[in-house]
Amino acid sequence: MSIEKRKLKLGYIPLTDCLPLVAAAELGLFADEGLEVELSREASWSTVRDKLIVGELDGAQLLAPMALSATLGLGGLRKPMVTAFSLGLNGNAITVSNALFAELGLHAEEASPLGAAAALGKVVAQRRERGRQPLVLATVFPFSNHNYLLRYWLAAAGVDAGRDIKLVALPPSQMGANLRLGHIDGFCVGEPWNSCAVAEGHGRCLVTGYEIWQNAPEKVFGVVGDWAMQHPETHAALLRALDRACAWIDDDPLQALPLLHRGEHVDVPIEQLQMPFNGELHVGLGQQRRGRDHFHVFHRFAANFPWRSHACWMVDQMARSGQLPDAVMASNVIAEVWRSDIYRAVFGDSRSLPLHDYKSEGEHHLAWQCEGSRGAVTLGPDRLVDAAVYSPQSSPALA
Amino acid sequence: MLVDDLPARAALLEQALRDQQFEVVARLATAAGLADEVARLEPDVIIIDIDSPDRDTLEHMASLHRDNPRPVVMFAGERETATIERAVRAGVSAYIVDGLNPGRVRTIVDVAIARFREYQALRRELEETRTQLADRKQIDRAKALLMRHRKMSEEAAYKAMRKMAMDRGQRLPEVAANIIDVFDLSEE
Structure with a gap:
């Protein structure tokens, strides 16, 4: 099977969590997959979305809820989007x-x-x-x-x-x-x-x-649905490169951060990029330091797995914020947008993946283990600030 | 209302819109309190540079029906996909108050696309001329180095460079850059 398109343009916004794209490009991980990737720094999320839709970008770092809102046509163009890869948790x-x-x-x-x-x-x-x-x-x-x-x-x-x-x-x-x-x-x-x-x-x-929300979803790697259908091998190659980048970053984020700085992707002093990873950020009314676990998780805890229950939670928040017109049936699109099946097809042979696409949130104070395809998979704590338990089964999004 | 960090382009567009009997209520640079200006002036149409970071501010305003009895929506009907595609490629975006006459809106958006395109072509031409100029300078410098250090005639130097380019499948300016690097190294 061969790559359908070699020369690709991927969009990102200057943020710490664009690091997987930057690392995959700068370390030559895309090139290892036979891809020639140009990164395009964008000025707004609206423009990332529009450039994806008209095909100026092949893929992009995307706010997770945008994959849903663009698919539903909320607040802008309607175009079915797909994500098969989460760029990490927290941040x-x-x-x-x-x-x-x-x-x-x-x-x-x-x-x-x-x-x-x-x-x-x-x-x-x-x-x-x-x-x-x-x-x-x-x-x-x-x-x-x-x-x-x-x-x-x-x-x-x-x-x-x-x-x-x-x-x-x-x-x-x-x-x-x-x-x-x-x-x-x-x-x-x-x-x-x-x-x-x-x-x-x-x-x-x-x-x-x-x-x-401990280990909440944040950015995803998004592409247009038609693009994903027409470029399955290219998509898989991109995900493999991003996966390697994420593993490399998670191993030692302090070693990876200078890529953002050196390549002028995120134009801030390196000390400021490092603060959350060094535990230097003082937080809260008591202004106490917070550990690295409070910030980006790039790979561990199955961070890149596209949980459909995460999409459920977002749909529920859209409804709660009055962003969902009554006529919109968001539940119908979750499985079409959150393509855990693609993730499974790409990575299922090489590691153990969660058996299910949905999980509850709020029940675990500590890292825990879920059932996996080849043995247990370790996931992160998932407490919510109000100590509630969120169960996608009882979510209005799936009703 | 026009939001653009390039005053020359904004001025061109303003003139073109005035020629079509439209009133431009404000011309703003980005990051200059756009939300307040929109609330104050209540423009019917906002034409904005697609690379303006202020777009997300506008989209947020459009999502809040509470504050804004006349919500600004992106030019986003299903039928207008082709127009949107042209707009994005020209580097411009538009936000439009609900319930405006579609014909008039189309004229405004078309005028904006045309002006942005013109400017884009101009800029591309400028950039190309600039790189061409830089390329030529580099080739001349490499040629001079060969003439001085290898005692070649100008024609022989150029022929040698062209042969290298063909042998290696490189662009001539690339060959020139390599030659300059080599001589720079040997001179250190």
Whole structure:
């Protein structure tokens, strides 16, 4: 069987989790598969989506929920997308301005992530009583786990982000500057942009994404559905190269990060890229260091497996955020977009894969083992901030 | 409303739109408080450079029906796929208030695509001229090195380079670059 297309263009956004694409290109892992890949740095998620749709890009790093929203035609062009590979887990955090951080300190009863959300709820209520403008919090895109994690965290403390807070979207790299200028009071964004804002003194990191949902899905490698159908061998070759890149990165992220810096893919000081991996980021009302486990998982814990239950969770959050028109039957598309079958076909012969495409979330405080095709597969902890158990079987998305 | 970091291109487009009797309410560079300006000016159509990071801000506004009684939607009807494809390739994107006359919208988008394309062609030409110029300089330099160090005539030097290019399947400027490297090394 042969590669259908050798010369490929892949899109990415400057973020720590574009590293699998960058490493596969810079280390020659794509070339090992007979592929000639050009990486294209893009300025917005909207443009990544549009360039994929019109065929200017063959594949791209994609916010996981975008694969669903584009397939459903929510907020833009409708084009069926496919992902058969998750680029990793975790990587987000919430950072607030120094002023809001100080205000939260006055209201907080406990320093936990839930305590911080509760304190934020009190600030919101006080502002409303005093007739002041609502807090402005930024995420990167309406269909993003940044949006859903932020809303989920706030909802756990009884704050309805849609009603009580003004939500805006900004490019990741502009979060820090907007915080400094007082245009926003906080943001939820992927690394390195929390570390950058903290290192430059623009704000304080309040919660890691891991504290809201341990080992949550984040970016995926996405392609257009028709493209996947017409280029099965090329797709498989791309996934093999990305898989090798992810394993290499996970082995020693500190050794891999300079690729982002040197290749001018993510234009920030290397020290800031390294902060979360060195445990140097201080987090929470108590400003304690957080370990590496709070941030990117590139390969271990079956991080690249495209869990259909992750897609279920996202569909539920879309519905919860009022993004799903009643007429849209999102449940029908989950299995068409989240192609665990392709992942299984590519990697099933070489390692043990989870037996099922769906798993529950929130039941494991520690790493655990699920049934696998060739012996048990170790997965990461998966607690949710509100201690809830999420079961895809009872999800409205599958109803 | 036009959002573009290239003032020259934006000015061209503004003139073209005015010629068609459209009013341009604002011309903005990116990252300059776009959300506030949209809320204040309530433009019917926003034409934006596809490489502007502000696009995600607009898409977010479009997703919030609460704040915006006249939501801005991307030019995204099923029938307009071909137009969108032309727009993306020309490097431009459009956001349009719901319920606008489709014919008028099409005219605006077509004008924008045409202007962006023109600019793209101009820029490509400039870049090509620039690389051609750089290539020629490099070839001349390699030629001069051969003439000085190998005591070749100009014609012989050029012939030698062309032979190398054909033997190795390399572009002439690449051969020239190799020659320059070799002489640079030997001079160190």
